[in-house]
Structures are given as structure tokens and as C-alpha cells.
Amino acid sequence: MRRIIHNEEVCMGCTLCQVNCILAHSSEHSLIKAYRGMRPQPRIKLAQNRPLSIAVQCHHCSDPPCVNACLTGAMHKNQATGHVNHDRDRCTGCLTCVMACPFGAIIFEPGKSTIPWKCDLCPDLDVPACVANCPNEALVLEETQGP
Amino acid sequence: MTKYLIIGGSIGTLGAIEGIRKLDLRGEIVVVSEERQTPYSRPSIGKYLEGDLSEASLGFGSSDFWATNDVKVLHGSKAVSLDAEGKRVQLDDGRFLTFDKLLLATGAKPILPRINGLEKVGVHTFSGLSDVQAIRGQLSRAHQAIVVGGGLIGVAAAEALVNLKIEVAVVELRNWLLSLLLSRDAAAIIEGAMRQRGVSIMTGLSVKEVEGRKDQPSEVGKVVLSDDSRVDCDLVIMAVGVTPRKELAAQAGVKTNRGILVDRFMETSIQGIYACGDAAEGYDFLEAKNQVLALWPLARLGGRVAGSNMAGGKTEYPGGISMSAMRYFGIPVVSAGNGAQTAPEGSEILSSSSKNARREIVLVGDRVVGFTLVGDVEPAGLFLNLLQTRTVVSAFRSTLLDPNFSFANLPESLRRRTLMEAWA
Numbered sequence: 017m018r019r020i021i022h023n024e025e026v027c028m029g030c031t032l033c034q035v036n037c038i039l040a041h042s043s044e045h046s047l048i049k050a051y052r053g054m055r056p057q058p059r060i061k062l063a064q065n066r067p068l069s070i071a072v073q074c075h076h077c078s079d080p081p082c083v084n085a086c087l088t089g090a091m092h093k094n095q096a097t098g099h100v101n102h103d104r105d106r107c108t109g110c111l112t113c114v115m116a117c118p119f120g121a122i123i124f125e126p127g128k129s130t131i132p133w134k135c136d137l138c139p140d141l142d143v144p145a146c147v148a149n150c151p152n153e154a155l156v157l158e159e160t161q162g163p
Numbered sequence: 164m165t166k167y168l169i170i171g172g173s174i175g176t177l178g179a180i181e182g183i184r185k186l187d188l189r190g191e192i193v194v195v196s197e198e199r200q201t202p203y204s205r206p207s208i209g210k211y212l213e214g215d216l217s218e219a220s221l222g223f224g225s226s227d228f229w230a231t232n233d234v235k236v237l238h239g240s241k242a243v244s245l246d247a248e249g250k251r252v253q254l255d256d257g258r259f260l261t262f263d264k265l266l267l268a269t270g271a272k273p274i275l276p277r278i279n280g281l282e283k284v285g286v287h288t289f290s291g292l293s294d295v296q297a298i299r300g301q302l303s304r305a306h307q308a309i310v311v312g313g314g315l316i317g318v319a320a321a322e323a324l325v326n327l328k329i330e331v332a333v334v335e336l337r338n339w340l341l342s343l344l345l346s347r348d349a350a351a352i353i354e355g356a357m358r359q360r361g362v363s364i365m366t367g368l369s370v371k372e373v374e375g376r377k378d379q380p381s382e383v384g385k386v387v388l389s390d391d392s393r394v395d396c397d398l399v400i401m402a403v404g405v406t407p408r409k410e411l412a413a414q415a416g417v418k419t420n421r422g423i424l425v426d427r428f429m430e431t432s433i434q435g436i437y438a439c440g441d442a443a444e445g446y447d448f449l450e451a452k453n454q455v456l457a458l459w460p461l462a463r464l465g466g467r468v469a470g471s472n473m474a475g476g477k478t479e480y481p482g483g484i485s486m487s488a489m490r491y492f493g494i495p496v497v498s499a500g501n502g503a504q505t506a507p508e509g510s511e512i513l514s515s516s517s518k519n520a521r522r523e524i525v526l527v528g529d530r531v532v533g534f535t536l537v538g539d540v541e542p543a544g545l546f547l548n549l550l551q552t553r554t555v556v557s558a559f560r561s562t563l564l565d566p567n568f569s570f571a572n573l574p575e576s577l578r579r580r581t582l583m584e585a586w587a
Contacts, residue, residue, distance in 0.1 A: 019586070063569030064560075070578075072570045077585040084467075085460035088204040089224040106220050108210050112460065115488040115497045117544035118551075118581045126495055130167050140346050 017098035018137050019158045020147055022071055027060055029069030033146035034058040040145035056125045060146050061123055071146065071155060073137040074121045076100045082113035082122065082134075097160070099137055107131050107134035165190040167473060168260055170242045170411065171268030172196025172207065175440030175466035176473025178264050179225060180232050182470020182478075186391070192234045195252070195258060195454065199239050201226060203292060206459055209323035210398035213294040217301060218557040221292070242269075245415035249434050252411075261360055261563045264435050265474040267412055267423055268466060271405035271441035271457050285383030289320040301398065308398035309386050311370050317402035317492050324398075325360050325492075332363040332394060334370055334386075335402075344487055345496070346503035348514070349521050349535050356492040356519075373399055407442045420444050421505055427479045429469035429586055437473055439465035448482030449500050449532060449550075456483045484550070488543065492521065497543040500533030500550050501525045507532070515564045522564055529557040542568045552577060 037058045039045060060073040080100050082091045090107035093100050102113075109130040114122045124132035138144035147155045167183055167190055169176050176194055183192060202223040212217040214492035215312045229236050241255040262307045265418065285305075287298050296303075308324050310317045313335030321331045333340065339350045340357075355365055369389045373581045376384035378395075397463055407422035418424045418432035422444035429437050429445065439445070440462035444453045461483035464523040471478040486499035503512045506525050510532065513524045520538025524531060524546065530553050545568065549556060554577055570578065 050197075053259065055443065056384060063571035064567075065569065065571035068571045070569075070571045074584065075585045076244040084463055087206045087459050088220075090224075092224070108204075108207050109490060109494050110206065110492060111540055111543075112495060113542055115486065115543045115547055116460065118585070119543050119550040120545040122541075122544070124495070126538065130490070 017076070017160055017162070018144070019160060020073065020074070020135075020137070020144060021156045021158055023154045023156065024070050026152045027069040027071060028152055029062055029064055029149065031154060032149050032151060034061050034062060034094040035069045036145040036149040037135075040141065042124075048119060056127065057123060057128060057133045059133050061125060071150075072119055072121050072145070074100060074117075076120060076135075076137065081118065087112050087115035088100050099138075099139070100134070101136065102132075102134055117159050118157075127157045164476070165263065166263045167192045167266070167339045168262035169194045169266045169268055170252065170263070171266075171270055171442070172198050172236065172238075173268065173270055173440070174203050174223065175268035175270075175442075175460070175462040175469075176266070177228065178463035179268065179437075179439065179464025179473070180228075181235055182467040182472075182476075184232050185252035186474035186476050188233075190477045191264075192232070193240050194229075194234055194236045195240045195254065195260070196236060196238055197241050198292070201229065205291060206512070208289070208295045209319040211292070212298060212323045213326045218292075235560070245417075247415040247417065247436060250435070257433060262435075265437065266466075266469055266473065267417075267436065267438040267442055268432070268440050268462075269408040269442040270393065271407050273401060274404045274406050275401055276403060277371075278370060278372055280375070280383075281401070283373055283375055283383045283399075284381055285397055286373060286401065287317050287403050290405065298398070298400075302327060302329075305394045305398040308332070308400060309334060309370070309394060309396040310400045310402055311364070311365070311386075311401035313337075314343060314402065314404065315341065315487065315489065317400070318322055318357075319489070320400045320402055321357065321362055322492055324400075325357075325362060329398070330361065332365060332396075333357075334365045334368050334388065336367070336369045338366050340364065340366070342504065344485075344498045344502065345535060346523060346535075348503070348516070349496070349498075349523065349537050352519055352521060352537050353491045353494055353496065356494050360492060365375055370399075386522070396412075404440065406458055407444070407457075409442060412436075412438065412442075420453070424453060425449075425465075425469075425480075427482075428472045428477070429480055430467055430472065437469040439469045442498045446480055446482040447484060449484045456485055458483065458486065460486075473516060486547070488540070494537060496535070496537050497539040498533075498535040499543075499547055500531070500560075501536050502533055505533070512587060513560075513564055524563050526556070528562070529555045529560070531556060531563075539566065544581075545573060547569060548573070548577070548581060
């Protein structure tokens with residue numbers, strides 16, 4: 017399966033991963049249009065504790081605490097791909113996944129949406145947008161055998 | 164071939180089947196479920212009542228879960244007796260089912276106080292699909308509801324009813340709502356939001372009696388409170404708590420306390436008989452003792468551990484703690500472990516507040532033993548991580564109340580450990 021490795025020594029905290037995440041998940045795929053109107057939420061966020069910067073995103077755990085805790089079954093692991101997927105139609109926004117994630121990688125900003133967001137590994141792209149656009153190669157894609 | 168028998172058809176059972184099938188693809192699994200449908204998200208029945216979720220979306224997991232896992236389900240059946248020695252269970256239709264390994268995932272049932280009038284039309288509990296379906300049937304003529312009990316279930320019921328434009332009053336025996344989960348200060352934020360939506364909150368009171376309508380005595384008309392005041396209503400929701408369904412176990416000589424006692428492998432006092440979920444009294448790692456923790460995520464986890472051990476594995480239940488995440492009247496709340504209201508002696512409480520937001524961290528020595536986040540809950544998982552790993556926080560304790568507390572604030576050793584466990 018796909019795995020995104022974060023190399024914290026070389027992350028500059030430039031937030032381009034967030035910008036490109038928003039862009040990749042916008043319907044227009046245009047930077048200017050994506051930032052107008054209904055701007056998508058980034059599914060990756062920058063955690064900073066200067067001088068440390070870490071791009072935090074879902075790590076698609078092998079035995080995911082968010083899936084095990086989910087009250088509705090919205091958060092589930094695809095056994096074929098190994099990806100942790102989030103079915104937004106089934107989600108009630110109870111936030112149990114936010115409580116369960118040891119990385120704090122489920123993004124929930126009150127007032128913006130009642131349903132949280134998480135990394136989907138850009139299933140339609142050859143390389144996830146955050147990795148492809150990380151200028152310092154702090155985010156690296158690793159493909160492993162099996163789910 | 165091992166014969167597995169599971170009594171109960173909710174999330175603990177799903178977990179158990181996951182656990183069994185990881186190790187044993189051939190064994191026969193039979194599930195006895197009183198429910199007429201496949202498992203559904205019990206905590207979401209309020210959303211279903213409001214019409215936010217269809218019955219299909221309320222269903223838990225994939226609809227072909229039973230078939231995929233080669234499970235035979237007896238829907239609408241009830242187990243009435245257990246013969247532990249003879250390894251068989253009798254059903255309400257007289258049939259006997261034999262087993263090699265048995266799981267009691269019988270859940271919990273609502274507690275009903277001994278008061279008069281609970282049989283009247285318009286009195287409901289709020290724990291399963293049949294409850295909300297019955298409430299739905301009466302919505303057209305319901306205008307004023309009394310919710311008895313201001314815990315998690317009571318507040319969720321109040322929210323669904325308010326959203327359905329019904330006038331709601333909540334009667335709570337303790338001095339504030341959600342008192343098992345939240346401190347008075349944290350609960351005050353939720354109570355404020357409830358009052359803004361027109362809910363009246365009556366604390367320090369209980370209900371003595373439900374009275375019928377003058378013109379129709381078999382239907383709810385009023386409740387009498389412990390201070391002898393009377394409140395008009397046409398709907399009463401009883402939400403004073405739940406109690407483990409342990410009758411089957413107790414009758415068969417399985418050791419019980421408040422719930423069915425289980426060891427760290429989820430096995431009861433009788434070999435080959437396991438229990439999990441709301442029916443069981445399992446290990447609480449924070450209190451370092453067994454106690455009933457009727458929580459959805461723990462039921463699934465305990466079920467998985469039980470299933471794995473029933474299939475010959477040797478999996479230890481890591482233990483649970485009291486924890487809950489929910490959105491009450493639009494306000495996100497996460498609490499886990501000890502709150503300021505249950506803080507053990509010698510603990511220290513760090514807290515910060517702003518309008519509609521509050522953070523409380525309870526420390527014993529240099530370790531987190533509980534936290535409550537109201538409003539901004541995004542870092543909740545990081546605090547749970549600190550609690551579960553018993554991390555010493557002395558080096559960064561000044562950052563615990565920082566609104567921007569993030570993964571980057573965790574010590575490097577914990578960051579590495581978390582990542583290694585994620586990919587193990």
C-alpha cells in the first residue's frame with residue numbers, strides 16, 4: 017500500500033502541502049478558483065513547535081484506532097488497498113475518531129464543517145499532491161507490498 | 164470444527180466475529196439477536212429520529228457482514244437459559260443450541276425507577292431503534308417532552324426532540340448535566356447552549372410519578388417532581404442510566420458483580436464462556452480494577468479480544484477508560500479518564516476557558532490521568548495518547564493549555580513510538 021513518510025529534519029513549514037491538498041481536492045483544480053467561494057478543507061495540517069515543523073496527516077494505521085472507535089462505521093479500512101477511508105454520508109460528526117487518533121490527524125475546525133476531514137492518499141493521482149509538491153522532499157511516498 | 168455461539172447482535176458481536184475469523188475461517192458461528200435487523204449505530208438513534216440519517220445509513224458496517232463472515236444469525240430470538248455444564252443455551256421458542264465457546268454480548272438495558280405511571284402511552288426509553296420508532300409514531304401529537312436524566316442519553320434525546328420543534332425540559336437528580344462526564348464548568352457551556360435553544364433544565368430533582376391526562380388517563384399528561392411540583396407534558400423519555408444484562412450469566416453460575424466479571428482475556432469465571440460490551444465488567448487501566456464501562460468503542464475492542472481468544476488465540480485486553488466524544492447542541496465535547504469532578508486526591512488540574520470553549524487537563528504527578536475539551540477538540544487524540552502511554556509531561560507541561568498544542572509538542576520518543584505502532 018501507499019505510505020507517506022514525513023522527514024521532520026527537512027520540513028521548512030512552508031504549508032505548500034496544505035495548499036496543494038486543497039487544490040487537489042477542489043472541483044476546479046485551479047489555485048485561484050479553489051481559494052474562492054467554498055474552499056475545501058486541507059486534509060493535512062502543519063504542526064509547529066519551533067524550530068520543529070511536522071506535516072500531520074492520517075497514517076492509515078494497520079489497526080486503526082479511529083476505525084475501531086467509530087460509532088457509525090463511517091470510518092473503515094479498505095482491506096484491498098489498506099487505506100483508511102471515511103464515508104462522509106454515514107458520518108454523524110460525533111468526533112470519536114478525533115478522540116481516538118494518536119496523531120491528532122483528523123481535522124476538525126468548528127464552524128467550518130460538522131464532519132471532519134482526513135487524508136485520502138489522493139487515490140486518483142499517481143503521487144499524492146502533498147508529496148508531489150513538497151519542495152524539500154520532507155514528504156516522501158513509499159509503496160509497500162500488500163495492504 | 165469449533166462451534167461458536169454469540170448471544171447479542173450489536174457492536175461487541177461484530178468485534179468478536181472479526182476476532183474469530185482472523186484465526187478461524189472454518190468454525191461455525193451462530194448469533195442469537197433479539198433485534199430484527201442487522202447491527203446499527205445505537206449512539207446515532209437521535210439522528211435517525213430527527214430524520215438526519217436513514218435506516219440504511221444507520222446500519223453499521225457493510226450490509227453483507229454476516230454473509231461475508233459465514234455467520235448464521237437468528238434474528239428476533241431470545242436466549243432464555245444457559246446450561247454451562249451441558250454447554251447449551253435454550254431459546255424462547257424452546258430450541259436448544261449447543262456450543263464449544265460462548266460469548267455473552269447481551270448489552271445493557273435502560274434502568275426504570277420504581278415509580279407509578281411508566282406504563283402510560285407516551286413514556287419511552289431511548290436506547291434502541293424500536294424506542295425511536297415508537298417515539299416517531301407519536302410525534303404528530305407531541306408538543307411538550309420531559310426527559311428524565313441529564314446524562315449522555317438524556318441530552319442526546321433532548322437535542323433530537325428540540326430539533327423536531329418539541330418543547331423540552333430535562334430533569335436531573337445531580338446539580339448539573341452530564342455530571343459523570345463533565346465538570347460543572349464544562350457542563351455549564353452545554354447547559355448555556357441548551358437554554359439558548361429553549362430547553363428548560365431542572366437540576367437537583369427527580370420524577371416521583373407520571374400522571375395521565377384528565378380526559379384520557381391512559382396517556383401521559385403530567386409528571387410529578389420530587390418537590391411536588393407538576394409539569395405538563397405529552398411525552399416522557401426515561402434516561403436515568405443503563406444496567407448490564409447479566410441474568411443469563413448469573414442464572415448459570417457465572418460470577419457477576421454489577422456486570423458479568425471477565426478477566427484480561429474477556430473470559431468469565433467459567434472456562435469457555437466469554438463476555439464483552441455493556442454486559443461485562445472489564446478492566447479499567449486507569450483505575451486498575453474491573454468496572455462496567457458501557458462504551459461503544461470498548462465493546463468492539465473487548466469483542467475482538469474475546470473472539471480471538473475463543474478461537475484459540477492469547478490476546479490480552481489492554482483495558483478501557485471512561486471516555487466519550489460527542490457534539491451536544493452543536494458544541495463538540497471530548498472527555499476521557501478523570502475529569503475535574505472526579506479528580507483523585509493529590510491531582511492537579513490545569514484549565515483554560517474562553518467563550519464557549521474550555522480545556523481541562525488532570526495530572527497526577529507528571530502524568531495525564533484525564534482531560535476534557537469543549538469547543539476546540541482537535542488535539543483530543545494527542546491527550547488520549549499521552550494518557551494511554553502514561554507519558555511524563557514535565558518537560559512540556561506549560562504547552563498543554565496552548566490552543567495550538569499539536570503533534571509537534573509531543574516528545575520525540577513518543578512521536579516515534581506512535582508511528583511505529585501505527586505501522587506495526
